[in-house]
Amino acid sequence: MTRIYQFAKAGGPEVLELVEVEENQLGSNEVRIKVKAIGINRAEAMWRADMYIEPVKFPAGLGYEASGVIDALGANVTGLAVGDDVSVIPSFSMNQYFTYGEVVNLPDFAVVKHPETLSYEEAASVWMMFITAYGALIEDAKVGAGDFVLIPAASSSVGLAAIQIARYAGATPIALTRTSAKTEQLLAAGAAHVIATSEEDLVEEVMRITEGKGARVAFDPVGGPGFPKLIDALAFQGIVYIYGALAEGETPMPVLAMIAKMPTIKAHNIWLTSGDDTRRKAAVRYITAGLADGALKPVIDRTFAFDDMVEVHRYLENNGQFGKVVVTV
Known part of the structure; x- marks a missing residue:
């Protein structure tokens, strides 16, 4: 069993519910991650309100970004190993995958190893x-x-x-x-x-x-x-x-x-970039190089605890932050 955030209807932050569910079976091209940190985005607040670029299928999970440790790999996954520190590129529909959870399954194309110089909180903020x-x-x-x-x-x-x-x-x-x-x-x-x-x-x-x-x-x-x-x-x-x-x-x-x-x-x-395999890989190379030499560095405004996600969304919608809002798990 693991805990994830879901919502059964569109609305304000209060519709988010922390529920206990069985871990999903891992697909052949999927990666299971024990989540350490979650990057919070405006898109997720719009998704929660069902005002995003695609309609929500209820009950819905949410979340585009996270960092953590690989717990298991699907049979067809290459280039990654159990125990790797990884982060998640927004490159999927939240009707199919999500990151607001303690343990999550994600498609292998969305999972990358980030520079070792980044903390989990920073890695969850990058992509x-x-x-x-x-x-x-x-x-x-x-x-x-x-x-x-x-x-x-x-x-x-x-x-x-x-x-x-x-x-x-x-x-x-x-x-x-x-x-x-x-x-x-x-x-x-x-x-x-x-x-x-x-x-x-x-x-x-x-x-x-x-x-x-x-x-x-x-x-x-x-x-x-x-x-x-x-x-x-x-x-x-x-x-x-x-x-x-x-x-x-x-x-x-x-x-x-x-x-x-x-x-x-x-x-x-x-x-346009993350949905195309060639463009996504070129972006990762460019950004990873910038992160490695210090020219690029995520700016974190504030961190919250996983159990405080409703308050996280309230804070996000106040529009007062300077940089990224991050949740630690």
Whole structure:
């Protein structure tokens, strides 16, 4: 028997239930992990509310990231061994697999050995944040020296990863945050510039920083009424990646500004990279190299105990964290 989190209906954090279940039989291409830490993501709160990119099948588990020790291997699994320290790449549907458990089975393609320099808490925080940023900034936009990158919601885990990825590639990250309260933290995290969007004029500041050229890339999890300002802050034929909807509601398209700037607007999520075997392996190589030499490092905001998952989700939805929220098991 083992304990996992499930929910039988959509709703707030209170719908999460810690239940005792029998361990599932291990499939031939699956890996059983004794979980040490779980990385918590905004996607899981959306999943719990049944407001994610696919409908939930009840009763449902949840969770995309974890780290731990391999307990057993399916008959067809290669390249891994019982006792290996591993972490989990978000590359599956939560209708099929999940990580909110003491012992979990996962597909072998989602399980990787991480650098030994990482703690379990850090290893559980790596893949969602860095692969999401890598897919847009490195794989698609191919940012480099001379490029300015706008990063709204910069204190989120993916925002902080984007700052590090941009710097690692030689680009200049411009962190956007609502107030100046987190300015020093963002600069310490690697941002070259910080703009407090409720206190400063976003477009004026970007144009000042870029000497009137604008930013080539914006990496946006917010959307909403402030989106037209991102278009105004872009360089001619710049790119906006939209990977979230933190603002909720409608996101206006400023047609005339778009005709003038001729931007490319792309919806983005991790699956484009993590769902493809070749791309996923390339991302793992790139990020592992960055982790190994210290250029990339997950930022952990706070850790919670496994039994406190309801409180974890309440904390996540307050939007006050700086970096990753992690649960220890």
